[in-house]
Amino acid sequence: MFHVDEAHYCRGHSERRYLPAELSINKMWKMYNKQPNLEANLKVKKGLFRKIFNNNYNLGFGSPRTDVCSTCILLLEKIKRESDEAQKQRLMVEHRVHKLKAKAFFNLVREERPNLKTFSLDCEKNLPLPKTPDQITYYSRQLYLYNCTIVEGSSKAPLTTQNVFAYCWTEDQYAKGANAIASIVYHRLMNTNLTDISTIRLIADGCPGQNKNSIMIAMCSKWLSSSAPDHVQRIEIVFPIVGHSFIPPDRVFAHVEKDVRKLECILRPEDYLEIIGTYSTIVRMGSDYEVLNFKSGMSSVIKDVCSWHFQFKHCKRFLIQRSKEIGNIVIQGEVHYTNNLDVLKKITRKNKKTSDLNPEVITQNIVRIKPAKLVDVKKLLTTHFGNEWENEEGFDFYRSILSQTSSLEEEEDASQEVTCELQVEERCL
Ligand SMILES: [Zn+2]
Incomplete structure (x- = not known):
């Protein structure tokens, strides 16, 4: 049994799993045939091994982020094979619309104007502890260091340790879920100089378990209605289309991962932090910031997502604005990147305001490891x-x-x- 890396779920390809970058089909075939207890008649030729690997498994090597967009591949393949001209035209339009959407998203990541502050965040693939060169690693579960990185500025901004913030914690401290990510963004918002800023734009990959959820909305609403400077009027949360989600933190991860690959052995979380720290300011859970329980705090203040005035899961953007009622917000979910419906409404329960949300601090080191x-x-x-x-x-x-x-x-x-x-x-x- 090989140990596969994170599922591709967050990128929208729920089936594809990833093996370590150092492995290849050739290496795996050799390892398979060299198993000490493998009977001679079960040994296979390389061609057969490759065929089974390609046909029966949906496995890639390395990181999902370096993968190409599967929608693009699928559509281009269909266009190539289609003999009916009308059908071919329809597919070509579909592909063009898909690419235009991706372009519209990247325009928002790139945009710079006065009064706008952009943040993009993403989680690096889990960093294994210990990392050792032994072959047994491929079959073993390891402990993880998590790194959720926030870049301040548009995709045009140079990446320095002044505007790249790596929020790091180990698996035993807390799960890599919605509360952890919302708390990280909250800490960043509270600790950024927002002089003259009226709009905050938050860009994330759209993973439901981490950033595209009502917990993130609740956190932003709480911050805007009770802690933001008066001149900040609105928060926009923007998500990419599946397959075209390469955002500034991913550029930082590419540097980190290159350095990590150079080291045969990584033993301590601090060894990873040293590498990450050459590209970012490290912010550590527990000592530098706390995890807040937005998840349980929000239920008495904010209505269930199913009763909001728009369909959450289809939205690519959420616009959150200060409401006329002091201490509350109005929101709209938008399915397009450029046009706004502009029907912003409240999502709070009767007689409640988003400023009433008071999340408790969660004590860490509560995670039981299997x-x-x-x-x-x-x-x-x-x-x-x-x-x-x-x-x-x-x-x-x-x-x-x-x-x-x-x-x-x-x-x-x-x-x-x-x-x-x-x-x-x-x-x-
Ligand atoms: Zn695509």
Whole structure:
């Protein structure tokens, strides 16, 4: 069993999974045939292995972000094969509309004008701990460091450590879900100089579990109605079309990942932070910012999404504006990038305002890591470093997680709920 990387769900290709970039079909074929307990008659030729790999699995190598748009590939392929001229024309129009939408999105990412402040955010692919060159890594679950990066400025702005902020935390601290991401954006909004700004534009990839959800809307509404300077009038949240979602943080990730690949072995979260820190200002969960529970705080203030005046999931943009009623906002969801319906309405419950939302601080280090994953991590460390690692310097991160977990082992039943929640979050990694 190979361990595949994050699902492509956030990019809209729910089936495709990713193997580490260092692997190839050739390498996997060799590894397959070299398995010590494989019977001689089960060995296969390279051609057959390749055929099975390509036909029976939807697997890629490396990062989904370097992948090409599957809608474009599919449409171009159909156009090539179509013999009916009218049908061919229809497909060509469809492809053109698709590309125009992508262009309209990138125009918004690029736009610069006085009074507009743009932020783009994205999560880097999970950074594995420990990263070792041993072949066993391909079959093992590892612990993760998460990096959600926010770039301040349009896509034309140069990337420096002054405008790139990497929010980092480890898997044991908190799940990579909606509350974590909303709290990061909240912290950025609270800590940016917004002199003369009237419109904030937030760009994200549109992953429902992380940034395209009512929790993000609730956070923005809360900030606009109670903490934003008076001259900030509106927040626009913009999402790309699937397949064309390369935004400024992805440029930063490309640099980080290039440096990460150069190192054979990465042991401590700090080793990753050192690399990330050459391109960004690091902001650490717990010490620099807290996770706020917007999710549970919002239910008594904001109506359920299904009763809002627009269909949430079809929207590519959300416009949030200050309402005439002090301490509240009005909102509209838009399906197009350029035209506005401009029918902004409230989404709050009766006699409530978005400024009434008061999210509580969430205590971290509550995530229970699956025992099977910890077994894998222990095995990885022992394979590479021998049993001595348990007493050596530099392994504090692992020792602390493994010791916390053994004391938790007795509370198996009580932790069931957290495990379930984690599984839900993991679908959107
Ligand atoms: Zn495309």
